[in-house]
Amino acid sequence: MAYKPExxxxxxxxxxEGPLHGYRIAAAIKAKSExxxxxxxxQIYPILHRLEEEGLVSAEWQTQLGKPARKVYAxxxxxxxxxxxxxxxWLEYVSTFSSVIGAEGVGNV
Amino acid sequence: xxxxxxxxxxxxxxxxLGQELDVQGLSPNRIEEIVREARCHLDEAMECAGAKNATDxxxxxxxxxxxKRMAAQHGAEMNRPRxxxxxxxxxxxxxxMTFHEGFWTTHIWYYVTVSLWVGSALFFWFGFRGRKPxxxxxxxxxxxxxxxxxxxxxxxxVPTVFTSGEILxxxxxxxxxxxxxxxxxxxxxxxxxxEIQQGMRLFTESNKDRAVPSTFRYxxxxxxxxxxxELQLSIPASELHPSLxxxxxxxxxxxxxxxxxxxxxxxxxxxxRADQSMIRSGFENLAWIQHQPITVRAAIAYxxxxxxxxxxxxxxxxxxxxxxxxxxxxxxLRVSRRRRGIQARFEIG
Numbered sequence: 001m002a003y004k005p006e007x008x009x010x011x012x013x014x015x016x017e018g019p020l021h022g023y024r025i026a027a028a029i030k031a032k033s034e035x036x037x038x039x040x041x042x043q044i045y046p047i048l049h050r051l052e053e054e055g056l057v058s059a060e061w062q063t064q065l066g067k068p069a070r071k072v073y074a075x076x077x078x079x080x081x082x083x084x085x086x087x088x089x090w091l092e093y094v095s096t097f098s099s100v101i102g103a104e105g106v107g108n109v
Numbered sequence: 110x111x112x113x114x115x116x117x118x119x120x121x122x123x124x125x126l127g128q129e130l131d132v133q134g135l136s137p138n139r140i141e142e143i144v145r146e147a148r149c150h151l152d153e154a155m156e157c158a159g160a161k162n163a164t165d166x167x168x169x170x171x172x173x174x175x176x177k178r179m180a181a182q183h184g185a186e187m188n189r190p191r192x193x194x195x196x197x198x199x200x201x202x203x204x205x206m207t208f209h210e211g212f213w214t215t216h217i218w219y220y221v222t223v224s225l226w227v228g229s230a231l232f233f234w235f236g237f238r239g240r241k242p243x244x245x246x247x248x249x250x251x252x253x254x255x256x257x258x259x260x261x262x263x264x265x266x267v268p269t270v271f272t273s274g275e276i277l278x279x280x281x282x283x284x285x286x287x288x289x290x291x292x293x294x295x296x297x298x299x300x301x302x303x304e305i306q307q308g309m310r311l312f313t314e315s316n317k318d319r320a321v322p323s324t325f326r327y328x329x330x331x332x333x334x335x336x337x338x339e340l341q342l343s344i345p346a347s348e349l350h351p352s353l354x355x356x357x358x359x360x361x362x363x364x365x366x367x368x369x370x371x372x373x374x375x376x377x378x379x380x381x382r383a384d385q386s387m388i389r390s391g392f393e394n395l396a397w398i399q400h401q402p403i404t405v406r407a408a409i410a411y412x413x414x415x416x417x418x419x420x421x422x423x424x425x426x427x428x429x430x431x432x433x434x435x436x437x438x439x440x441x442l443r444v445s446r447r448r449r450g451i452q453a454r455f456e457i458g
Contacts, residue, residue: 022146023153040174041154045146046182049139050189070149071142 007039007047009086012079015057019074022048048073056082111155118166119151126176132447133184143183147173188240229428236432243429251422255414262410267398278413279395288395291388294342298381298388301341305334305381309374312365317358327354331361333369334377 014020014028025048026041051057056079061069075083098104111119123144130140151173160166236243266278279287308325325332327346336353340346352371355361360369367373372380398406 021149023150026150040178041150041172042147042174042176042179043182045143045150045179046186049143049183050186068145068149068152070153071146 129180232428233432236429258414333364334374
């Protein structure tokens with residue numbers, strides 16, 4: 001068993017509470033990870049565009065008063081399915097790894 | 110509205126990003142969308158960070174990440190779907206080639222045929238399209254191929270092993286026919302040896318005026334020893350190489366006494382004897398193998414399939430990965446050409 005940490009999972013996870021635009025997605029990842037996960041904000045955009053093409057997220061440009069329009073992304077049904085798969089794989093990975101290194105309690109996430 | 114120096118840093122970043130995206134070969138529409146989104150992000154980030162000067166702006170930009178890296182990631186994502194689905198059609202090609210010749214005939218693996226050239230070209234194309242090194246899919250194809258061919262040959266053929274180590278599967282229904290054919294060839298080879306020995310006695314300088322049997326004649330000229338050997342194997346005279354007959358008695362004597370340009374009678378006999386020995390071992394093995402349990406036949410079929418599959422696997426691996434290497438090269442050349450060619454044609458904003 002192997003789990004390859006993916007930004008895709010983080011992006012989908014950030015969107016699970018509702019539609020967000022790019023800046024807010026990056027901010028949500030930072031806030032939730034309390035600064036532990038260090039990734040350039042711009043790394044999320046190539047992933048977002050691919051997810052949009054694959055139909056895992058939907059996107060629309062929203063106009064703002066006195067400011068340029070921004071692109072807001074939302075999780076689709078298939079995106080939620082993919083997120084569940086990521087969760088399952090991650091939990092399996094953590095559980096296995098924890099039992100090997102003797103940190104079972106820590107692995108109960 | 111930001112301070113002028115903050116705005117300048119944003120504009121500079123956006124211009125670089127546009128150029129790098131262009132270098133990666135993204136479409137203008139996609140570039141415009143990415144740039145628009147990046148600008149939106151940076152505006153908000155600057156606002157939230159309260160950027161007042163160039164130093165603040167650079168700190169925010171550093172947090173956002175380098176333009177070149179972002180563009181490269183977009184380029185990689187653009188190529189990603191093509192990496193997923195490209196080589197499996199190669200399996201179809203492989204099995205088509207095998208079915209084309211039939212599982213029981215393996216000559217395709219020995220001769221450089223049009224099929225091999227076409228196959229190589231297709232593998233090259235798959236490698237080029239694949240945009241990544243390819244190994245595992247070939248292994249899967251080959252395992253499947255070896256398994257199917259081993260099962261097929263075990264069930265429906267009798268492997269004939271020759272002294273040269275060559276294993277040729279003979280269809281079970283064709284064993285009698287194959288045996289008869291080998292016996293005929295054996296007889297013909299023996300007749301050829303006898304005739305060559307007769308020729309050795311005939312073609313001497315002192316025999317010039319003696320009548321020469323028609324077997325040794327070709328029009329007004331004479332066959333050389335290798336010509337006689339090949340004629341005895343029922344190869345039509347019209348298909349033999351012109352150098353296998355000579356025009357004059359003197360030339361014929363030269364060839365028949367081993368002083369000519371081609372294999373002399375001793376060599377021709379040696380070749381025939383070697384062929385006979387190979388066929389004899391084929392006979393013996395054919396007789397032996399027919400009484401062996403299926404496991405032994407399967408093992409021989411497996412060895413034969415594995416050897417051929419190995420040769421083909423190597424060929425396919427080389428050609429497919431050459432295609433990938435070629436793509437890498439052209440990609441790097443394209444990027445470098447674009448980088449050189451791009452002037453500041455991207456308009457800020």
